[in-house]
Each structure stands twice: as C-alpha cells, then as structure tokens.
Amino acid sequence: MRTNPILNTDSYKASHFLQYPEGVTTVYSYIEARGPKDHDLLFFGLQMFIKSYLTTPITAEDIDEAEEIFTAHGLPFHREGWAYILEKHNGYMPIAINALKEGTVTKTSVPLALIYNTDPKCAWLTSYLETAILRGVWYPTTVATNSFLIKQQIKAALEKSSDDVTGQLPFKLHDFGARGASSQETAQIGGLAHLVNFQGTDTVSALPMARQYYGGDDPHFMAGFSIPAAEHSTMTSWGRAGEKDAYANMLEKFPQGLVAVVSDSYDLFNALENIWGDELKEQVLARDGTLVVRPDSGDPVEIVCQTLEVLGDKFGYSTNSKGFKVLDPHVRVIQGDGIYLNSLKDILDAMIEKGWAVDNVAFGMGGGLLQAVSRDSYQFAMKACAIERNGDIQPIYKEPKTDKKKTSKRGIQGVFEEQGQLVAKTILPEQIADSENMLKRVYWLEQGVPQITHLSFTEVRQQAEETS
Structure with missing residues (x-):
C-alpha cells in the first residue's frame, strides 16, 4: 500500500513552516543515539529508508489528499511549498543526507547522519522529514546493535571454549x-x-x-x-x-x-x-x-x-x-x-x-x-543544529536546565577519526564534503533526479567486521 509522503510525519510538523524566522534558507539537523554513554552502536538501515521513501516523488493527488486531511485535522497546510517541490523538483525532496558507512560500529553520541535542505525555499523541509527519517534509522540500528552485542558475547564464549x-x-x-x-x-x-x-x-x-x-x-x-x-x-x-x-x-x-x-x-x-x-x-x-x-x-x-x-x-x-x-x-x-x-x-x-x-x-x-526495543533503547534523536539565515551560519541547540542529558550539539556536525575513535566536530558548510569527514553523501538531487551512494549487503557486513 503506497503511503502519501506528505502524511508520513507528525501532525505538528504541518504548522512549522510558519514558525521559522525570516531569512532562514537552510536548516541542518543530525541524528544520534544519545546514550547510554560510550555504548557500542552498529549503524544500519538508512539505505532502506532512502530507497523506500525518498525515491518516490510526491504527486498532485498527494498534495490534494494532504490538504484535505490536515485542514480537517485542524492544522494549516503548506500547499505552496509542496506545489513548489512538485513543480521545481519533479516531486522529489530537495534534501541532502550525509551519513556514516552502514555497518560502522561506533559509540553513542556520535552523529550517524547529517540532513539539510538544498533548496533555500525549502528550509522547512529538513525537520518536516524528521519523523520518517528517524524511524528509518533508530529501529534497524537498534536491532543491529543488540544482535551485534550478542555476537560479541557468543564470540567471547567461543574463544574460551571452542576450537572453531x-x-x-x-x-x-x-x-x-x-x-x-x-x-x-x-x-x-x-x-x-x-x-x-x-x-x-x-x-x-x-x-x-x-x-x-x-x-x-x-x-x-x-x-x-x-x-x-x-x-x-x-x-x-x-x-x-x-x-x-x-x-x-x-x-x-x-x-x-x-x-x-x-x-x-x-x-x-x-x-x-x-x-x-x-x-x-x-x-x-x-x-x-x-x-x-x-x-x-x-x-x-x-x-x-x-x-x-x-x-x-x-x-x-x-x-x-x-x-x-x-x-x-x-x-x-x-x-x-x-x-x-x-x-x-x-x-x-x-x-x-x-x-x-x-x-x-x-x-x-x-x-x-x-520487538522488545524502542527509540529510547539508545535514546535516539534528530536535532536541528544550525541554520543559514541571511547568508550567515548560526549554531542552534537545546539545553534544558531540567535535563542536561538532552543538550543537543551546536553547529553543522561532522565526524572525524581520532586515535581510532570517531568523534563529532562542528564544521563549516564547505567542510561537509571534506575527504576526512566520515559523514559521506548518500542521498542528493542532481538535475531533479535522486542520487544514491549504494552499498551492497556484503559491504555492510564487511564494514561491521572491520570496525568492531
């Protein structure tokens, strides 16, 4: 059953296009598992989400359906914004996603992906997609991580007791x-x-x-x-x-x-x-x-x-x-x-x-x-970390006084290897494509056509073996 991409979100997202300050042209967000601290994490599943949900364009019928549902639901609908995406980008989402190589084993609190809009008229789109993208990452990564941790347990027991x-x-x-x-x-x-x-x-x-x-x-x-x-x-x-x-x-x-x-x-x-x-x-x-x-x-x-x-x-x-x-x-x-x-x-x-x-x-x-997993198993979140407003990059963040563990990262996020460990760093827009940045481009539009950096399942398995 086809899902209307415009409806693959949370209700309150429909009103957010009215909430950004004037002059915002880009919103940068990142995905991470916030904890437990220094816990191993095996990143997997983003490619499934991209191919399932981002390579199907929205249609005029999708826009009409979404407008009817959101209006009856009690929310404003950004018909102008979605019509622009349909006309200007053939219905494809003008965003870019940079991510770690799937299969990478890293620690919690390291960004797994950076997401941002590539059309200045669609700054509202980055966070609109949070519901779908985060779900496309947290669940497979959590299952892969738990399976990986069990593998380490069994491997240790085999090393003690087995000749094979x-x-x-x-x-x-x-x-x-x-x-x-x-x-x-x-x-x-x-x-x-x-x-x-x-x-x-x-x-x-x-x-x-x-x-x-x-x-x-x-x-x-x-x-x-x-x-x-x-x-x-x-x-x-x-x-x-x-x-x-x-x-x-x-x-x-x-x-x-x-x-x-x-x-x-x-x-x-x-x-x-x-x-x-x-x-x-x-x-x-x-x-x-x-x-x-x-x-x-x-x-x-x-x-x-x-x-x-x-x-x-x-x-x-x-x-x-x-x-x-x-x-x-x-x-x-x-x-x-x-x-x-x-x-x-x-x-x-x-x-x-x-x-x-x-x-x-x-x-x-x-x-x-x-099944016995949730988004809170590893405290997954997707958070906005920077905006471009009137030509300037401005870090943004949350820092709740009542729960400092929810403090988010500030500025555009990159990931670099230092002494055998992956670490997050704040970078400039031009550093997103830095060869040393481990968040590599995996999805983008090129002349209105979705582009994907494809990994085979064998390559994912090899990456998991190499980084574990």
Whole structure:
C-alpha cells in the first residue's frame, strides 16, 4: 500500500513552516543515539529508508489528499511549498543526507547522519522529514546493535571454549522474531538488521530486502539460511502415544543434514533419555547429519545444561584442545525460548562453568530481537543544529536546565577519526564534503533526479567486521 509522503510525519510538523524566522534558507539537523554513554552502536538501515521513501516523488493527488486531511485535522497546510517541490523538483525532496558507512560500529553520541535542505525555499523541509527519517534509522540500528552485542558475547564464549570460533559464530543466533513483530515491514527491516551479524534466520520476508535494497553483483545473493524443523503442531498431531513415531518420521523424512526437533511437548527428559537416547539412538547415529534437539520450556539456564548432560551421557562426547566437552557430532541443541541479551550471557557462563563448549548449542531469539526495543533503547534523536539565515551560519541547540542529558550539539556536525575513535566536530558548510569527514553523501538531487551512494549487503557486513 503506497503511503502519501506528505502524511508520513507528525501532525505538528504541518504548522512549522510558519514558525521559522525570516531569512532562514537552510536548516541542518543530525541524528544520534544519545546514550547510554560510550555504548557500542552498529549503524544500519538508512539505505532502506532512502530507497523506500525518498525515491518516490510526491504527486498532485498527494498534495490534494494532504490538504484535505490536515485542514480537517485542524492544522494549516503548506500547499505552496509542496506545489513548489512538485513543480521545481519533479516531486522529489530537495534534501541532502550525509551519513556514516552502514555497518560502522561506533559509540553513542556520535552523529550517524547529517540532513539539510538544498533548496533555500525549502528550509522547512529538513525537520518536516524528521519523523520518517528517524524511524528509518533508530529501529534497524537498534536491532543491529543488540544482535551485534550478542555476537560479541557468543564470540567471547567461543574463544574460551571452542576450537572453531570462525566456523561456529555465523550461525549461533537464529532469528525467530517474525511472528512477534508488529508488522511485516518491521519483520523485514529488523530481520535484515540481524543478518548484518549472523546468517541464521526464519524471518523469510527479510531475505528479499537484502536483494532489493542492498543488492550487489549477484542477483541470487542469499543473506540468511535455515533448516527443516518441527513445531509443536506437527509433533502433537501424532498424539502423546505417537511421540516416538513423530520423531522417527523426522529422521526418515530428513535423512541428511541438519534437522531440528522440538522435544518438550510432553516430557523433555523422557524424550531425551528414552526416545532419542535409547529407542531412536541408532537411527540418530546412522544419519548423515545432525539432530538438533530443541527444549522449549523451563528455565533456560538450567534446561540447556541439563539437556547437554543427558545427551552427553546417551551419545557421548569428546574433549577439545581447550578442555571442553563437545557432543557426538550427530546431536546438538538449540535454545529458542527466553533468550535475551542478559539471559544469554547467563546460559553461556553456566555452560562454560560445567565444561561444555559453546559449539554444542545455537540460540533462537524472537520478540527480544525484533520487538522488545524502542527509540529510547539508545535514546535516539534528530536535532536541528544550525541554520543559514541571511547568508550567515548560526549554531542552534537545546539545553534544558531540567535535563542536561538532552543538550543537543551546536553547529553543522561532522565526524572525524581520532586515535581510532570517531568523534563529532562542528564544521563549516564547505567542510561537509571534506575527504576526512566520515559523514559521506548518500542521498542528493542532481538535475531533479535522486542520487544514491549504494552499498551492497556484503559491504555492510564487511564494514561491521572491520570496525568492531
């Protein structure tokens, strides 16, 4: 369903064209995550927003619809301004966006993007677009950041306990979040943000997003992978008395490769000890692949360790060079219930304490990955920092006496590397294009046509690896 770009804003924005002082020709704004202080942040998603929302021009019908709605809504409507954009710029937004390279890992409080109007008659436009642009940045960046932080946790645990850190890491966190997301678009955007860090997902709708918005040379590029897996409906359809048959059917229908089977429909430990570990043991060991057992209820820390102990007792294990136990390669575990940033660390710590290599377990994350986030998770904001008025650049800022943490940056913002860290600096307009400024031009108009500095998804992943 097409969204009218003029209506993709907050109500009060419609009146702001009347509120600027005379002589203002340019408004500069920046986007940042204000906190927590010195927290890592993985920037991602702006290119999706630009291609989705800025490359579609407004139409006369959009202007008519917006005028009718805003007027009935109780607000003034800047018909003259929108008609000018339609006539002068073919309906495209005359703004420029400069941003960090997507995939960059930096600290909070570093500007991620600078936005400003490029037509002096459209100074009101910069802040009008705040609602849409900020939403297009905060959500994917927050999901990508949380996924990145989990990746660092798992990587540290693998480095302690595994002989195969590089091979294990890309598939250690699987996205189970599609059904818990607020909309398909949320699942698409958040699901792709997760795939910057990992390659496992069940959020199918995220996969074409990588091709559509971050496509590279390979039109068949695949950003994420999954495996055949059971759910409770398929297992319980056999009835309680048919639990063994349900599991045996999975082994028969998927004789090779990885296959995941949820095993707690009735009694997890009966399934582990008697069905998998006894009645079907020979079939499991005869497979050309790996059975991934999924416990799906109970305290995650206890259940994961208990599951490993039973599988180790039934199927055996080896000890790697670091002294940690690794299950027979025919069996592994995936924990997909109750996984959050803090709970995952508790599971990893408990596994290592009990001598189990992290190789044995993968994790699935649902609502905690794609939905349990907000703009306040990292205190995202887009703030005006400078105006050009009567030919002069004037810094502007807010500094609330009642909350100094909300003090905004003053002056046009640039980002520069100093001693291996990115830092914000106030710059002059001519320094926006400085080769040392890390905020590079990613969107602008050229002879009325939108221009985009395109990044492939592979380049985004490489950037995340290089700057982490």
